[in-house]
Amino acid sequence: MTPMAKSQNGFPASANRAEIDVRVFPVNGTAVKLPVRADVAPRLVEMAHWFHVHVEPLRAGECHGYAFRPIEGSTVLSNHASGTAIDLNAPSHPMGKHGTVPAAKRAAISAKARELGLRWGGDFTGRVDEMHFEVLANGHQPATRPTIKRGARGDAVREAQGILNRKQSAGLAVDGIFGPLTDKAVREFQRRGGLEVDGIVGPKTWGRLLA
Structure with a gap:
């Protein structure tokens, strides 16, 4: 049997969402519905609702969850591919752009994400992604980082x-x-x-x- 693929955080990933128990969950007080993995949905949905209340209103059609694809510019499967990541109000917070959320709210966003066992893309040490929240490896073995040396890229x-x-x-x-x-x-x-x-x-x- 071929081993199931894994996303960057080590969770099983599949092009068949039913295979990894991805379902659609509404965010209370909004018209947004997020397709995410069922066992981590409470944390991701709570993060989305908190963001809606404390940062900015969520807009339907601009918030995303499961998508079977690699990380942009990489061959590693995105955490969206396992249903363990969400993007909120994506057009307002483009990947790679810093400062798309108010400076006064950054610490609170980061703290709330950590409280829920999530990582906020605004805290990434490389390319920031302020629309993005993802589940940390939790009882799953993270994907091994590749050995890199002079001449490597990515x-x-x-x-x-x-x-x-x-x-x-x-x-x-x-x-x-x-x-x-x-x-x-x-x-x-x-x-x-x-x-x-x-x-x-x-x-x-x-x-x-x-x-």
């Missing part, structure tokens, strides 16, 4: 660059290109952490970056 490189900027003020462009400056920053991170200094972000270096 989302894993962006993630590593963002973490290096945060942890050691590396000053890298978060562009998804593993060039000489990223290589230098990785080697410095490895040196400081007592790791083998080879410029390769494998399991041990990822483990320290994500700790």
Whole structure:
């Protein structure tokens, strides 16, 4: 039997929504209905309702849930593919644009997401996605991050660059290109952490970056 595909957060993903128990759930007080995985629906729907009340009214046709597709610019399946992510008022909060929600509300959005065991795309260390909320791996094994080194490109490189900027003020462009400056920053991170200094972000270096 072929193993079921998994989304980025490790939940089973399928083009057949019934296979992963994706159902449609209404958001109270709105005309919005979200197709999401049933066992995580209470958290995602509560987040959507809270956003509607405390940030801005939700608009039908602009809020989305399940969609079997990869992450934009990647071959890794999006968490939408497992029904464990939602996008709220998507046209008002385009991917990659920072500051689409009021600065005074950012901390509250982030705190509410964490309270519900979710991650808000406005907190992403690489490409921000302020419309987006996703379920953290919860009893599911997260998808393994790929080993990356000089010459690599993609989302894993962006993630590593963002973490290096945060942890050691590396000053890298978060562009998804593993060039000489990223290589230098990785080697410095490895040196400081007592790791083998080879410029390769494998399991041990990822483990320290994500700790």
